Amino acid sequence: MAPLITHLYTADPSAHVFNGRVYIYPSHDRETDIQFNDNGDQYDMADYHVFSTDSLDPQAPVIDHGVVLRTEDIPWVSKQLWAPDAAQGADGKYYLYFPARDKEGIFRIGVAVGDKPEGPFTPDPEPIKGSYSIDPASFVDEDGEAYLYFGGLWGGQLQCYQKGLSAQAWDPEWQGPKEPTGGDVPAMGARVAKLTQDMHQFAEEPREVVILDKETGKPIPADDHDRRFFEAAWMHKRNGVYYFSYSTGDTHYLCYATSDSPYGPFTYGGRILEPVLGWTTHHSIVEFQGRWWLFHHDCELSKGVDHLRSVQVKEIFYDDTGNILPVKV
Secondary structure (H helix, E strand, O other): OOOOOOOOEEEEEEEEEEOOEEEEEEEEEOOOOOOOOOOOOOOOOOEEEEEEEOOEOOEOOOEEEEEEEEHHHOOOEEEOOOOOEEEEOOOOOEEEEEEEEEOOOOEEEEEEEEOOOOOOOEEOOOOOOOOOOOOOEEEEOOOOOEEEEEOOOHHHOHHHHOOOOOHHHOOHHHOOOOOOOOOOOEOOOOEEEEEOOOOOOEOOOOEEOOEEOOOOOOEOEOOOOOOOOOEEEEEEEEOOEEEEEEEOHHHOOEEEEEEOOOOOOEEEEEEEEOOOOOOOOOOEEEEEOOEEEEEEEEOOOOOOOOOOOEEEEEEEOEOOOOOEOOOOO
């Protein structure tokens, strides 16, 4: 299947429906001489574009709304504008959440605001207080409460926060392609925090997103790389059920877990997508025109270059009990 966007390399697509259109907020891959490594240095993104379309079936033209935010626009950022997301606040404005390294090389999460879903966006001068790691995913519940999910292992630095859930738990000794391991050691979970009413800050200290094994009721073990959380958190809600989905990283699966609360705990549900061409896999799930869609990326257009990815979209389906059926590639 041809990528949605072919004139640029785009990845990590966060899709939302605003004003009857699907808006896609991806990262923007670019050519680099940086050699591939497990810390992700080759993912050297420097700006964001926003895209939109009014139909997925039949596929209508995808509009590139242009550059909406650049590294040089953000005072606290040194490099690496990785996977973003966006949400509409109660004030009608649109909020772009993005991770980047600060001047000390530590990933933080920033927020920028715009009057339209396609931007442009004006960033706050400082990152969200208490934020850390990568892959922010915003979720606004039916009651209007907004949440931000985030976190990623290895290059995303989540493993550096094993001593606690606050940003003060930072331990630089855990930087690099490392994570907890051991027979009874539980996997590290993503983080979630409710946002303030103005959408600019955390309203509480982050909590851990715990994923439980359906059979044992215990947290997924750290050594279970086929099921444990690695990065790419996403939240959607269907028929009152909260679906937390994510990437397993080095095993390259997209998986999901369900709960009756946006905080969890979540019970592991299964795989959504098998490995695609390329090391990373990152996605979003959105309802549009009465059907559910999986946005993800692969490296087909670049013929397998891991840091040059392209956005794809596929329809997804649920069984009668609400399980997500695996996508056929």
